[in-house]
Structure formats: C-alpha cells, structure tokens
Amino acid sequence: MGEPHGVGVVGLGVILDAYLTTLAEHPGIRIAAVADLDASRAEAVAARLPGTRASTVDELLAADDVETVLDLTTPGAHAQVALACAASGVNHYGEKPLAATLDDARAVVDAAQRAGVRLGCAPDTVLGTGVQTARAVVDAGLVGQPTGAVATWVSPGHEAWHPNPDFYYLPGGGPLLDMGPYYLTSLVHLLGPVVAVTGSAGRLRDTRTIASGPRAGEVIPVGVATHVAGTLEHADGAISTVTVSFDAAGTRARPIEVYGTEGAVAVPDPNTFGGEVELLTRGGTAWETVAPRAGFVDSSRGVGLLEMVGAAGLGGAPAEARASGAVGLHVMEVMTGLLESAVSGRRTTITSAPARPALVPLTPSGTWRLS
Structure with missing residues (x-):
C-alpha cells in the first residue's frame, strides 16, 4: 500500500478515544496533527501519539501532510470547521449532526462540492x-x-x-x-x-x-x-x-x-x-x-472515515462515502x-433526496484494520 493518509483532528473531547481505537494504529492512517481550543489538551494528546504534533486549527489546515480533518468539536462549531476545510482544499469528516442548523448544513455541502473535497458525517455505527x-x-x-x-x-x-x-x-x-x-x-x-x-x-x-x-x-x-x-x-x-x-x-x-x-x-x-x-x-x-x-465486523468509530478515504479494505475511495x-x-x-x-x-x-447508501459487504476486522 502507499503512504498513510494524513489526518488532523480538531476537537479533543470525550469522544476522541473511541476514534483513536480505530485510527491511531491503522497502517493506512497517520494522525499528523491535533488541535483544540485548550492548547494544553492538544499537547497532552500529541504526546500520546508518536509522530503527532499539537497545532492551532489554522496551522493544521495549512499543513501539507493533512489531507483530511476529523472534526470532533461540539455541534455549534461543525459548520465553521467544515467551511474552513473546504476553503483550504482539505477533506472533512465530522461528528453528527452535520451542522447546528439546516442552512449551515446546506452551506457545508455546497462548499465541499465547489471545492471538490470529500465530506463525511457520523454516525458510522x-x-x-x-x-x-x-x-x-x-x-x-x-x-x-x-x-x-x-x-x-x-x-x-x-x-x-x-x-x-x-x-x-x-x-x-x-x-x-x-x-x-x-x-x-x-x-x-x-x-x-x-x-x-x-x-x-x-x-x-x-x-x-x-x-x-x-x-x-x-x-x-x-x-x-x-x-x-x-x-x-x-x-x-x-x-x-x-x-x-x-x-x-x-x-x-x-x-x-x-x-x-x-x-x-x-x-x-x-x-x-x-x-x-x-x-x-x-x-x-x-x-x-x-x-x-453484512457490515464491518467488530468495528468502532472512525470506520466511516476509513471507508471515505479508501482505507477500509473495500478497495479505493468510493464515489460517494456511505457515511456521507x-x-x-x-x-x-x-x-x-x-x-x-x-x-x-x-x-x-423534505427536498433532499440522497441515494440510499450501498450495502456494506461482510468485512472481517482483519480486512478493515489492514492488519
């Protein structure tokens, strides 16, 4: 396989460890940087992850080694982070809901489409x-x-x-x-x-x-x-x-x-x-x-991001992520x-009409973990 996909994490709260269970040691992923409003929290998390640095959000978005942002901020910040990702040409995978309001959610989808970046959204359960x-x-x-x-x-x-x-x-x-x-x-x-x-x-x-x-x-x-x-x-x-x-x-x-x-x-x-x-x-x-x-076996939070970027053992990145x-x-x-x-x-x-996501084939944990 090629170089690991570079991920930056924004927002380092309670749900972070659930995502790290999936992503921290996945061979297809490298957590390049982490950022939080509390700089000391970012430093502490970076110290736990070899090769990961603490940074500000702006530094993280500008970094050459960050291809996708994992957004674990509170709902009121989701749109702000997602729009900043689109402006920086970076993929965004965020916690649910997509944004705090419907207007903001529409703006996020429109911005990602215009920028040609991938947009994923929990839940991936x-x-x-x-x-x-x-x-x-x-x-x-x-x-x-x-x-x-x-x-x-x-x-x-x-x-x-x-x-x-x-x-x-x-x-x-x-x-x-x-x-x-x-x-x-x-x-x-x-x-x-x-x-x-x-x-x-x-x-x-x-x-x-x-x-x-x-x-x-x-x-x-x-x-x-x-x-x-x-x-x-x-x-x-x-x-x-x-x-x-x-x-x-x-x-x-x-x-x-x-x-x-x-x-x-x-x-x-x-x-x-x-x-x-x-x-x-x-x-x-x-x-x-x-x-x-059917489905990913023994999976945990973060498998939706893996699937979006083509690192879940199902082949390359899909045309449309299942957790899209x-x-x-x-x-x-x-x-x-x-x-x-x-x-x-x-x-x-209801005016939006997404395609029903494709069924996930039965995928053993050894496949999606690439271990």
Missing part, C-alpha cells in the same frame, strides 16, 4: 454488522414489502453523567439532534430517503442540574425541545415513527423494528456497531437470530422538518 445485517435481511425480501418501522430512544438526560452537558441543551443539541442521527440514519439505510415528516415536540423543564463532575449541582438553561415524536414518509411508501426524549426514565422498546408484509426484523442499538439482529417471519411463533451477513455529507444533510433536513412541523402543525416536505 450504521456501517457495522448490526444495522447492515438488518439491511441485508430487508434487501433479501425476508420481510416482504417493507411497510414501516418504529424507532425509540429515551433517557432522563445527559446531565446525569456528562460533566459538561451544556451543549446538549443548546441549538444543535437536544435528543433529536444528539441521538436522532443514529436512528434516522439507520432508517435511511434500511428503508431509503424520506419525502415528508410530521412532528410533535415539547420541553418539560427550562433548566437542568448537572449531576456529576466538578460542576455537580450547577443549574444550566434548556433552549431546545427535550421530547420529540414524529412520522416519516419514505420515498418507497414505508412509514416510520420515531420517538426521542431526554424526559423519560427508560423503555423496554426495541431500538428499531422494521415491519413488512411477510415478516419483521428487530435492529440492535444503532449507537453501537454490532448486536443481535432478530427475524420473525409471517406465521412464525418465535424470533430467530440472524448471523451477521449528503446523508448527513438529509438527516438534518428530516430533523429540522420534524421540529418545524411541531411548530406549524403541518406536514413538512
């Missing part, structure tokens, strides 16, 4: 064997004609565990923009793009109290909807319902179930890469576990549409 095996079941016709799906995620709120949860309750946050991308992106992979949505949204409290860390007991404001429910109309006729909440103690509902004329498939947690897929066929009395038949900016924009429009519908009381039409 949907590329693991969990969602991809369920997708293969649907594609094989084992549930017949898909008629719909139900997706559910609820919790009491991230302030229960996160030491700095402020951004979860600011524009770009909330349960929909934080956790919704896992579920909505999965539904796009499973059932294709969405053409219209209808939503309802509420907020039970105007403040939250941090429960852990040095700021425990501090009260923070809530500026977003904290319970959202909605209906998605897919282009092929299936209808999905979605509920996401920071206002509930818990649920026994499966994360996602897809229903069809001849069966149903239970999809594992889309915030993970694996998990059991179960199939119930028409007339059957028991759910049966489906062995992994186009899908990220579509999911952002769906989420914005749900919130707009909740305010207007009317059905919202």
Whole structure:
C-alpha cells in the first residue's frame, strides 16, 4: 500500500478515544496533527501519539501532510470547521449532526462540492454488522414489502453523567439532534430517503442540574425541545415513527423494528456497531437470530472515515462515502422538518433526496484494520 493518509483532528473531547481505537494504529492512517481550543489538551494528546504534533486549527489546515480533518468539536462549531476545510482544499469528516442548523448544513455541502473535497458525517455505527445485517435481511425480501418501522430512544438526560452537558441543551443539541442521527440514519439505510415528516415536540423543564463532575449541582438553561415524536414518509411508501426524549426514565422498546408484509426484523442499538439482529417471519411463533451477513465486523468509530478515504479494505475511495455529507444533510433536513412541523402543525416536505447508501459487504476486522 502507499503512504498513510494524513489526518488532523480538531476537537479533543470525550469522544476522541473511541476514534483513536480505530485510527491511531491503522497502517493506512497517520494522525499528523491535533488541535483544540485548550492548547494544553492538544499537547497532552500529541504526546500520546508518536509522530503527532499539537497545532492551532489554522496551522493544521495549512499543513501539507493533512489531507483530511476529523472534526470532533461540539455541534455549534461543525459548520465553521467544515467551511474552513473546504476553503483550504482539505477533506472533512465530522461528528453528527452535520451542522447546528439546516442552512449551515446546506452551506457545508455546497462548499465541499465547489471545492471538490470529500465530506463525511457520523454516525458510522450504521456501517457495522448490526444495522447492515438488518439491511441485508430487508434487501433479501425476508420481510416482504417493507411497510414501516418504529424507532425509540429515551433517557432522563445527559446531565446525569456528562460533566459538561451544556451543549446538549443548546441549538444543535437536544435528543433529536444528539441521538436522532443514529436512528434516522439507520432508517435511511434500511428503508431509503424520506419525502415528508410530521412532528410533535415539547420541553418539560427550562433548566437542568448537572449531576456529576466538578460542576455537580450547577443549574444550566434548556433552549431546545427535550421530547420529540414524529412520522416519516419514505420515498418507497414505508412509514416510520420515531420517538426521542431526554424526559423519560427508560423503555423496554426495541431500538428499531422494521415491519413488512411477510415478516419483521428487530435492529440492535444503532449507537453501537454490532448486536443481535432478530427475524420473525409471517406465521412464525418465535424470533430467530440472524448471523451477521453484512457490515464491518467488530468495528468502532472512525470506520466511516476509513471507508471515505479508501482505507477500509473495500478497495479505493468510493464515489460517494456511505457515511456521507449528503446523508448527513438529509438527516438534518428530516430533523429540522420534524421540529418545524411541531411548530406549524403541518406536514413538512423534505427536498433532499440522497441515494440510499450501498450495502456494506461482510468485512472481517482483519480486512478493515489492514492488519
């Protein structure tokens, strides 16, 4: 293989280590530089990674050995970093959501297209064997004609565990923009793009109290909807319902179930890469576990970046990444549409229409790790 692909990381918070599990020792990747608003944090991370230097964002973007930026900043900074990448001719792969607002997400996609750079967007959890095996079941016709799906995620709120949860309750946050991308992106992979949505949204409290860390007991404001429910109309006729909440103690509902004329498939947690897929066929009395038949095996965050740059063992870089900016924009429009519908009381039409991402073939970890 050729020289490792040079990556610069911007934003070195809680999620960083999950990405380093995939990227730090991958032979096709070299983490050339890291940057953070806290310069001491950048120095500490660089010291952990042989051959990596701490830098400012401007220095990182100007560096000859940085081909792709991994953007792990908070949602409010995603558009700023992505637009700077496009202006510098550097690829951008970022955490979800693509941007904090739909207008910013559109601007990011337009800038990347004009600059001719690649644009990827989490979540890449949907590329693991969990969602991809369920997708293969649907594609094989084992549930017949898909008629719909139900997706559910609820919790009491991230302030229960996160030491700095402020951004979860600011524009770009909330349960929909934080956790919704896992579920909505999965539904796009499973059932294709969405053409219209209808939503309802509420907020039970105007403040939250941090429960852990040095700021425990501090009260923070809530500026977003904290319970959202909605209906998605897919282009092929299936209808999905979605509920996401920071206002509930818990649920026994499966994360996602897809229903069809001849069966149903239970999809594992889309915030993970694996998990059991179960199939119930028409007339059957028991759910049966489906062995992994598609997706990256034992993968972790960062595999979407690998796939985007052609380092995931599937051949060269694809024409369109599976964890793409186009899908990220579509999911952002769906989420914005749900919130707009909740305010207007009317059905919202979705104008973006990305191609349904290609199925990931069953890819052993030894392949995508290139070890």
